[in-house]
Amino acid sequence: MTKIFKKPLKIGLTGGIGTGKTTISQILSSLGIPIFNADNCSKNLLQTNQNIIKTITKQFGTSIVEKNQINTKKLGKIVFSNKKKLAILNNIIHPIVLKQFHQWVSHQNTKYIIKESAILFESESYKTLDKIILVKAPLKLRIQRVKNRDQRNLQEINAIINNQFKTNHIIKHIDYIINNNENNMLTPQVISLHHTLSIL
Numbered sequence: 001m002t003k004i005f006k007k008p009l010k011i012g013l014t015g016g017i018g019t020g021k022t023t024i025s026q027i028l029s030s031l032g033i034p035i036f037n038a039d040n041c042s043k044n045l046l047q048t049n050q051n052i053i054k055t056i057t058k059q060f061g062t063s064i065v066e067k068n069q070i071n072t073k074k075l076g077k078i079v080f081s082n083k084k085k086l087a088i089l090n091n092i093i094h095p096i097v098l099k100q101f102h103q104w105v106s107h108q109n110t111k112y113i114i115k116e117s118a119i120l121f122e123s124e125s126y127k128t129l130d131k132i133i134l135v136k137a138p139l140k141l142r143i144q145r146v147k148n149r150d151q152r153n154l155q156e157i158n159a160i161i162n163n164q165f166k167t168n169h170i171i172k173h174i175d176y177i178i179n180n181n182e183n184n185m186l187t188p189q190v191i192s193l194h195h196t197l198s199i200l
Contacts, residue, residue, distance in 0.1 A: 009112035011114050013133045015118070017118060019135040020137060021118070038117035042093050052096065056070060075089070121165045132174050133177070134170070
């Protein structure tokens with residue numbers, strides 16, 4: 001008999017670029033936990049939501065538009081070198097992402113769900129969640145992962161890292177930490193945390 005949960009716990013999963021959030025989400029997904037990837041939702045809106053495309057084009061110019069879609073790499077170069085412009089972008093996209101997240105949650109039937117997002121704190125969406133997981137990894141390892149994954153150069157990676165919240169600024173809001181480095185096995189940490197969250 002399937003257990004029926006009236007309201008899933010909303011668990012945030014965050015960490016800087018290259019820390020391994022998506023790998024952790026994949027492990028949790030294999031354990032039957034629904035995952036909402038806010039960053040992927042944002043990217044999809046940039047490609048499909050005409051109102052957002054028009055608003056962003058007005059703010060950042062037509063040079064970032066190709067074939068009626070936002071070129072996210074061009075947009076990234078603009079916003080990751082300017083915190084004010086990054087805040088403008090987040091204010092355009094985040095309210096719609098948050099609305100889609102709440103709609104998605106209303107259809108879930110598990111003890112808890114995961115909201116994966118690199119900008120839980122920048123967007124202040126952490127305030128809508130019950131618990132927060134922070135993923136940490138050494139800077140050198142993070143940079144190498146992003147180089148291998150995204151083919152970004154070091155300057156682009158550093159610009160993104162410098163615009164993300166530093167751990168010491170957000171640590172008071174963190175409930176759980178996963179260390180994703182070469183010395184700590186990742187899967188046992190995630191499974192242990194899964195058991196903890198399942199009995200809350």
